[in-house]
Amino acid sequence: MTDVSRNWVQCDACSKWRAISADVYVDELPDRWFCSMNKDDTYNSCEKVEEPQEDDDDNGENDDNGEDDDDVSETVDEETANLEAEAEATAAELVKENKKRAREEDKDRRAKERKIASETKAQQELEDYVAGLTEEQKNEHKRMR
Numbered sequence: 274m275t276d277v278s279r280n281w282v283q284c285d286a287c288s289k290w291r292a293i294s295a296d297v298y299v300d301e302l303p304d305r306w307f308c309s310m311n312k313d314d315t316y317n318s319c320e321k322v323e324e325p326q327e328d329d330d331d332n333g334e335n336d337d338n339g340e341d342d343d344d345v346s347e348t349v350d351e352e353t354a355n356l357e358a359e360a361e362a363t364a365a366e367l368v369k370e371n372k373k374r375a376r377e378e379d380k381d382r383r384a385k386e387r388k389i390a391s392e393t394k395a396q397q398e399l400e401d402y403v404a405g406l407t408e409e410q411k412n413e414h415k416r417m418r
């Protein structure tokens with residue numbers, strides 16, 4: 274919607290468009306116009322974001338993100354703080370879980386090692402037994418000759 278009660282004038286320094294009251298004739302403004310000349314103190318500085326222009330053919334040139342920057346960064350700060358608190362809690366939880374898991378894994382690992390050790394022992398005994406049999410067979414063979 275075009276606000277018929279206002280005219281738009283562009284700042285010569287920052288190229289932002291500022292709305293001025295329609296009873297100010299744009300033709301009467303100085304050749305070079307700056308935000309600081311704006312009577313509307315919401316938009317009277319180049320630091321200040323451009324006022325959203327509805328139904329305006331200059332929209333393409335606008336920095337659409339500019340107008341919300343302050344709000345967005347506050348929200349982001351808040352969200353970041355929340356996330357950080359959450360991350361800390363999660364990290365503490367993870368450390369606890371990791372310790373518990375490490376203890377359990379340690380228990381598992383030792384049980385497996387014991388099992389492997391006993392299997393290895395059994396294997397060794399079997400090999401010794403087979404070796405013994407083979408030796409006996411050889412001896413028997415010799416005796417038979």
Ligand SMILES: [Zn+2]
Pocket residue numbers: 284285286287288289307308309318319320
């Ligand atoms: Zn300006």
